[in-house]
Amino acid sequence: MSFLEFTVPPFPVFIAAGEGTFKKGETHVRRVFPVFDLLYVKKGVLYITEDENAFSVEAGEYILLSPGLEHYGTKGSEETTSYSWLHFEGTAYEVTETTGNNWAELRRKKGSFEEPARYRLSLPQKGKVRRPQFMAGQFSVLTDDSAENSDLPLRKQILFEELLLHLQKEAFQIPSAKERVAWEAARYLQEHYQEKTTIKALSSALHYNQDYVTRCMQQVLGVTPGQYTNKVRMTEAKRLLSATNDKMGAIADAIGMEDPTYFSKLFKQIEGITPLEYRKFVSRKTD
Structure with a gap:
């Protein structure tokens, strides 16, 4: 070039x-x-x-x-x-x-x-x-x-x-300071989504102020740290729903969510259907 x-x-x-x-x-x-x-x-x-x-x-x-x-x-x-x-x-x-x-x-x-x-x-x-x-x-x-x-x-x-x-x-592809912080935060959340992550733990790991990390993620990625973590968790949940026969409690636990009921509610809120409906939909496509 x-x-x-x-x-x-x-x-x-x-x-x-x-x-x-x-x-x-x-x-x-x-x-x-x-x-x-x-x-x-x-x-x-x-x-x-x-x-x-x-x-x-x-x-x-x-x-x-x-x-x-x-x-x-x-x-x-x-x-x-x-x-x-x-x-x-x-x-x-x-x-x-x-x-x-x-x-x-x-x-x-x-x-x-x-x-x-x-x-x-x-x-x-x-x-x-x-x-x-x-x-x-x-x-x-x-x-x-x-x-x-x-x-x-x-x-x-x-x-x-x-x-x-x-x-x-x-x-x-030279990142700005805000982009670097947002991507560092995203990488951390991808690696720790199975844990009970908090904005305090995230900012401590990155050595940046909590509000600054949140602003960077919102401006660069369009989501808060919590919203990003939930998206990562739902992506993994969809993989488990399609690849295993695990029950909702086991899947919720595997993605770092203690309450299966809240997991199902959040899944429907983000994906538009319940976890069971998603599993049935995927199984029909693979039949």
Whole structure:
């Protein structure tokens, strides 16, 4: 995989953004552009060639085209293809085949009281967007020209920089502090679901404040520690219901729940049917 690598600061500068559509059979124009062109496909497949390298960019993917290189549609669209585009101007860049995989490796030069630190901004030439809702939100503002007499044009540069940093983070799967805490908590709960886990025990094991752990899990995974534990327990319960003839009390005990009645109630609340109904349903499918 090729990466376009910039030294920041200064960051590349946002120029303009918009939306486009290729109808069935239409192709991208042939041209040499003086600025960077980021194309994010929302629907369909974009067939494009840059410097004799052909790419198929599917929905949820983007491609970053470099200035001074000819690009053109490789062939006509096989279906209606909609995309967002973004033009920006950048300082000197280089094309590399490898890059760092954590924030520490992305620092080029340590800063001082008189000079800023220098970092590598490294973006795959073609990448998959893992959070399309984030891209949709950024582009909705970057393409908004209804408030040109406000501070929006200045804020677009900030949103653009956030977009680039997000793409780098997704490409190298560099977790944020909240993501690390949420995943550590999830891993702990997966390993200790058979025990009587408490938020106090969880926060003590991770060495983080109880409220902070809960907030991290809610923001990253959308659930509290208790809700996550219950999901893990119900997943294991379904496995036991389908693979064994154990009674409800034995299954409840195996997943760390002392009360079989509460287990059955919780199972129905989460899965929509009782444990016995689930067992009958699974047995019918395997007959």
